[in-house]
Amino acid sequence: xxxxxxxxxxxxxxxxEELKHKGISDARVLAAIGKVPRHQFIDDSAxxxxxxxxxxxxxxxxxxxxxxxxxxxxxxxxxxxxxxxxLEIGTGSGYQTAILCELGAxxxxxxxxxxxxxxxxxxxxxxxxxANLAHGDGYKGLPVHAPYDKVIVTCxxxxxxxxxxxxxxxxxxxxxxxxxxxxxxxxxxxxxxxGVEKKEHGAFSFVPMVENKVRG
Ligand code: SAH
Numbered sequence: 001x002x003x004x005x006x007x008x009x010x011x012x013x014x015x016x017e018e019l020k021h022k023g024i025s026d027a028r029v030l031a032a033i034g035k036v037p038r039h040q041f042i043d044d045s046a047x048x049x050x051x052x053x054x055x056x057x058x059x060x061x062x063x064x065x066x067x068x069x070x071x072x073x074x075x076x077x078x079x080x081x082x083x084x085x086x087l088e089i090g091t092g093s094g095y096q097t098a099i100l101c102e103l104g105a106x107x108x109x110x111x112x113x114x115x116x117x118x119x120x121x122x123x124x125x126x127x128x129x130x131a132n133l134a135h136g137d138g139y140k141g142l143p144v145h146a147p148y149d150k151v152i153v154t155c156x157x158x159x160x161x162x163x164x165x166x167x168x169x170x171x172x173x174x175x176x177x178x179x180x181x182x183x184x185x186x187x188x189x190x191x192x193x194x195g196v197e198k199k200e201h202g203a204f205s206f207v208p209m210v211e212n213k214v215r216g
Pocket of ligand 1: 064095096113207209
């Protein structure tokens with residue numbers, strides 16, 4: 001692990017201010033962004049200076065760590081309460097996972113690329129984050145630990161996978177970007193007794209959610 005020095009902390013405070021200006025208002029989410037050292041999630045320390053720029057960044061296997069604004073936006077929509085069970089699809093670098101841990105969630109997260117799953121498992125353990133990581137296909141969810149209070153998808157899904165709705169409690173929230181390669185719309189869905197209530201929250205751009213292609 002790298003040090004978290006005054007320069008990193010200063011850059012993080014600036015990032016929090018930037019996200020406030022961009023419309024993030026949930027104080028707990030902003031505090032989590034202010035706390036998690038995002039530079040630890042970027043493998044090469046030569047790129048440290050990009051860690052607190054509001055941009056996505058390559059993390060290997062052709063994937064990216066999501067833009068801080070996107071992480072904050074999805075976290076805000078998820079309305080996480082301490083102690084809730086949250087399922088994340090697309091662990092990637094583990095940055096969003098760490099934010100969910102800071103929000104007090106009991107986190108389960110799935111990644112399809114084995115090298116990312118392994119490196120992120122080590123990173124989060126080194127950082128003392130206790131998340132339950134799995135290597136597999138997030139399309140199927142993680143039925144062994146279901147139901148979940150909240151589900152967050154951090155890759156662009158062609159449609160809402162039914163398995164994820166099935167594994168949500170009644171009153172639970174699913175936050176998911178839906179769309180193709182050209183971009184996605186962010187949706188939040190609340191599971192009700194009779195179906196789902198769906199809201200759209202604008203355009204985003206994610207790496208694709210890929211079905212049935214778990215990589216060793
Ligand atoms: N939350 C991550 C975002 C990483 S990008 C972060 O902040 O770093 C999205 C991730 O979703 C990629 O690592 C990609 O490999 C993964 N992914 C795509 N389709 C998937 C699927 N069907 N199951 C599990 N993970 C998937």
